[in-house]
Amino acid sequence: MAKEKIEVPKLTGKIEIPRIKPGAALVCEHHKAKEQMLTELGYPSALVENWQEKAIAKMRELLNKYKSLKLYLDVCVRCGACTDKCQFFLGTADPKNTPVGRQELLRKIYRRYFTPAGKLLGGLAGAEDFTEEMLKEWYAYFHQCSQCRRCSLACPYGIDTAEISMAAREIMHSIGLGTKYTDEIILKVFNVGNNLGMQPKAIKSSLDFCVDEMKEAYEEKGITNIDVKIPMDVEGADILLVVPSADFFASPHIESLLGYAKVFHQAGISWTLSSYASEAGNFGMFTGSYDGMKKVASRIGQAVRDLKVKRLVIGECGHAYRIAYNFWNTLTGPFDTLDPKYPVPQHICEFTYDMIKRGAIRLDKSANDEFVVTYHDSCNVARATRMGDMPGGQFEIPRAIIKACCNKFVDMPQETIRENTFCCGGGAGLLTDEMLEIRIKGAMPRMQALKQVVDSHGVNFYVLICAICKAQFTKIFPMYGFPMDMVGGVHQLVSRAIIL
Amino acid sequence: MNKFMAKIVVLIFALVLLSPFVVNAVRGVMGSSATAIDLVLPESGECVKDKEYMRANHMDILKEARVKTVRDGVRIKDYSLKNCQTCHTNRDEFCDRCHNYVGVKPECFECHHFPTSKERKERCEGN
Amino acid sequence: MLSTCYTFSAYFAIVIFVLGILCKVWKYAITPNPLKISLTPAPTNAAGVILRVILDASLFNSLFKSNKFIWLGGCALHLALLIVVASHIRFFVSPVPELIMLLQTFLQSIGIFIGAIFLAPIGYLFIRRVWVDRIRFVSIFADYFILILLFCIGLSGITMKYFIRPDLVAVKTFIMGLISFSPEPMPTNPIFITHFTLILILLAYFPFSKLIHSVGIFFSPTRNQIDNSREKRHVNPWDR
Numbered sequence A: 001m002a003k004e005k006i007e008v009p010k011l012t013g014k015i016e017i018p019r020i021k022p023g024a025a026l027v028c029e030h031h032k033a034k035e036q037m038l039t040e041l042g043y044p045s046a047l048v049e050n051w052q053e054k055a056i057a058k059m060r061e062l063l064n065k066y067k068s069l070k071l072y073l074d075v076c077v078r079c080g081a082c083t084d085k086c087q088f089f090l091g092t093a094d095p096k097n098t099p100v101g102r103q104e105l106l107r108k109i110y111r112r113y114f115t116p117a118g119k120l121l122g123g124l125a126g127a128e129d130f131t132e133e134m135l136k137e138w139y140a141y142f143h144q145c146s147q148c149r150r151c152s153l154a155c156p157y158g159i160d161t162a163e164i165s166m167a168a169r170e171i172m173h174s175i176g177l178g179t180k181y182t183d184e185i186i187l188k189v190f191n192v193g194n195n196l197g198m199q200p201k202a203i204k205s206s207l208d209f210c211v212d213e214m215k216e217a218y219e220e221k222g223i224t225n226i227d228v229k230i231p232m233d234v235e236g237a238d239i240l241l242v243v244p245s246a247d248f249f250a251s252p253h254i255e256s257l258l259g260y261a262k263v264f265h266q267a268g269i270s271w272t273l274s275s276y277a278s279e280a281g282n283f284g285m286f287t288g289s290y291d292g293m294k295k296v297a298s299r300i301g302q303a304v305r306d307l308k309v310k311r312l313v314i315g316e317c318g319h320a321y322r323i324a325y326n327f328w329n330t331l332t333g334p335f336d337t338l339d340p341k342y343p344v345p346q347h348i349c350e351f352t353y354d355m356i357k358r359g360a361i362r363l364d365k366s367a368n369d370e371f372v373v374t375y376h377d378s379c380n381v382a383r384a385t386r387m388g389d390m391p392g393g394q395f396e397i398p399r400a401i402i403k404a405c406c407n408k409f410v411d412m413p414q415e416t417i418r419e420n421t422f423c424c425g426g427g428a429g430l431l432t433d434e435m436l437e438i439r440i441k442g443a444m445p446r447m448q449a450l451k452q453v454v455d456s457h458g459v460n461f462y463v464l465i466c467a468i469c470k471a472q473f474t475k476i477f478p479m480y481g482f483p484m485d486m487v488g489g490v491h492q493l494v495s496r497a498i499i500l
Numbered sequence B: 001m002n003k004f005m006a007k008i009v010v011l012i013f014a015l016v017l018l019s020p021f022v023v024n025a026v027r028g029v030m031g032s033s034a035t036a037i038d039l040v041l042p043e044s045g046e047c048v049k050d051k052e053y054m055r056a057n058h059m060d061i062l063k064e065a066r067v068k069t070v071r072d073g074v075r076i077k078d079y080s081l082k083n084c085q086t087c088h089t090n091r092d093e094f095c096d097r098c099h100n101y102v103g104v105k106p107e108c109f110e111c112h113h114f115p116t117s118k119e120r121k122e123r124c125e126g127n
Numbered sequence C: 001m002l003s004t005c006y007t008f009s010a011y012f013a014i015v016i017f018v019l020g021i022l023c024k025v026w027k028y029a030i031t032p033n034p035l036k037i038s039l040t041p042a043p044t045n046a047a048g049v050i051l052r053v054i055l056d057a058s059l060f061n062s063l064f065k066s067n068k069f070i071w072l073g074g075c076a077l078h079l080a081l082l083i084v085v086a087s088h089i090r091f092f093v094s095p096v097p098e099l100i101m102l103l104q105t106f107l108q109s110i111g112i113f114i115g116a117i118f119l120a121p122i123g124y125l126f127i128r129r130v131w132v133d134r135i136r137f138v139s140i141f142a143d144y145f146i147l148i149l150l151f152c153i154g155l156s157g158i159t160m161k162y163f164i165r166p167d168l169v170a171v172k173t174f175i176m177g178l179i180s181f182s183p184e185p186m187p188t189n190p191i192f193i194t195h196f197t198l199i200l201i202l203l204a205y206f207p208f209s210k211l212i213h214s215v216g217i218f219f220s221p222t223r224n225q226i227d228n229s230r231e232k233r234h235v236n237p238w239d240r
């Protein structure tokens, strides 16, 4: 697909529901995982011969293991309430990219092999044989779901298409079909410890470089006594900070890392990164593999014990925070050794917000006066986690921090923020070049919403708390005619405003 | 959910689903035919139309008579409530038995008086 | 012959209906939740979660937020179903309780309206299903079948109420016979036979159809899980 020129949707500021174009997105496919990757991950190295049988067997296993899957395959009434909610449908107009359209791909097989009606009546009951064409559709469409759960919010029964996509991906993996992008990254975590495959030494030097640059920048302004550090592998520190590895050197991610460092420095709390647990993200979730996810997460529990820290804080990353918030305790807990006075794990925004409230850090709003800021709720944070004690804290706390850091803040239209937020279009394994078309189109609803506030309020800075969103938007923004450096992290604002 | 809880949940659902049977059983009519209605029928055994028809459609006849009378001023003697009373003397022994059984409230008696056997007796005694 | 046949089929359908649903309930209840997947913002305590599920099951809260048109159709249909079912209770208890009598009197007074509110939403949902291209695309035959089935049941019901009347005493006697296990003869009114047959089909089809959503809604983990992952450790039953 990459060869042809991709048509970027026009920005009008309005999100319209398109007329359907069946099959429009079928051609957008991930590169398949290489044999040796699959073998290394313990899957068959290529599509196995009796793949149908194997797939059905795997499906049976999953049906007994996941209530969500079992239930959601049964209860959908095809009411259509979810059909206009998925950014990938809005962008591509392919009806198999509607949440229910996506689910039906699996449900047809489920009906055919697991329900009396489907076995008896076949097509009349909405059942279909697991054919090669069907498998192709599975591979395309189930990898075009970013597991953002916008559909689950809309569904009267809370049907979460993400759960179904995960199951489908796991089934495909079990018969020797995976995506190169995600598998490669999982292997890097297994072998090296983070998604980027950065060795501890490389991380260290990148961090040193970054600290030096920061100091220089301050020196230029005439401030010389800066001794903000980014410590690594310090045993007995109070806080272990786990960040997405992109924060170590990608832009604008690293600006936020500096923000965290400054907050900790001003708060006067000892903290450390870990070179062993150098990744907050967990692509195991993207493949739907419980074991994979557990293996990736196990590094966290290990680092907590090894470094004898008292608190666990997690940096700006959407799916990582979901996994940290909801799954770490199950996967790599219990965290008995940590101080129960604090949430385990705690989001960096919760930490910073707390410091602001207590007056432990001071912020100079005017440092961000050149910006009119808007905030993008990352889907995983918005719909799968919480910050603070109150439901909805995940919306309020980042906004409170932003408002403490700048004078001009506007929200995008209500139906596109908070729990209704759109995915950036790059989540759950989509953040790869061959999927650029889907990424561009999937970002369309968000871009329309942004366009509105850019036109009406002159928004020129777009902040968020997700490593994938940052990477996706810096790539996509220029295509829609927004400058790339308009994208930044919440702690990037903090970093600029904080008074050292 | 553990097995024990699951069993309780299934039990609750079973109770709800089988409620018609359960309620009936609790009311102690299980197995017995609780259903025979004995109407006190006039000896003649004849009505203005045949019995089967009357069972299902008497309300239409009465309604028709009502409309004709009230709107057009035409009385259909055969179909008047008075005419019914000539044979079916007591409301509680005739109308009410079925009407109560199937839970339908006749509108007739909102205006018309159709004595029950008790009232009739009292009236006789009074005279 | 007719009576034997129908008595037998009725029990058959009821057994499938009840056992079918209970099997599903059992399956839904025991299938584990390996991970916490509550859809946030979610309540942080049990009472909140119960309220959330009740609101979703009774007022279709989530649907209201996501699509007002479908909500309207869905609400009307389910409300009509509720009223219709309620007005049938009088055939299943003897003597008829006072409360049901009151309801019945009320329903009688609004007459044909009931029939309309039952058929109208079905028609509306049918048209919507055909009309909106993306909903038509995802619809399967079963979706239309259910609507048609319900429509026919409603239509035969209305026909019986206003046009071709069966002997209600015979109908109730038959039903009471069924639920007290002492079979009585089946009424011979053809419309009643049709109505009854369709209902048996509905009952027997229920557990295998999407109608199981009525049960499933109470088990949906994204809605019925408490948002307390950090406060209380969730253990995966198949990975201890």
Ligand code: SF4
Residues within 6 Å of the ligand: A075, A076, A077, A078, A079, A080, A081, A082, A083, A099, A100, A154, A155, A156, A157, A158, A159
């Ligand atoms: S909203 Fe839920 S029930 Fe309706 S079509 Fe979508 S998944 Fe199915």
Ligand code: SF4
Residues within 6 Å of the ligand: A085, A086, A087, A088, A097, A098, A099, A102, A144, A145, A146, A147, A148, A149, A150, A151, A152, A160, A161, A162, A423
């Ligand atoms: S989870 Fe998100 S991406 Fe996946 S189908 Fe639902 S709305 Fe679309």
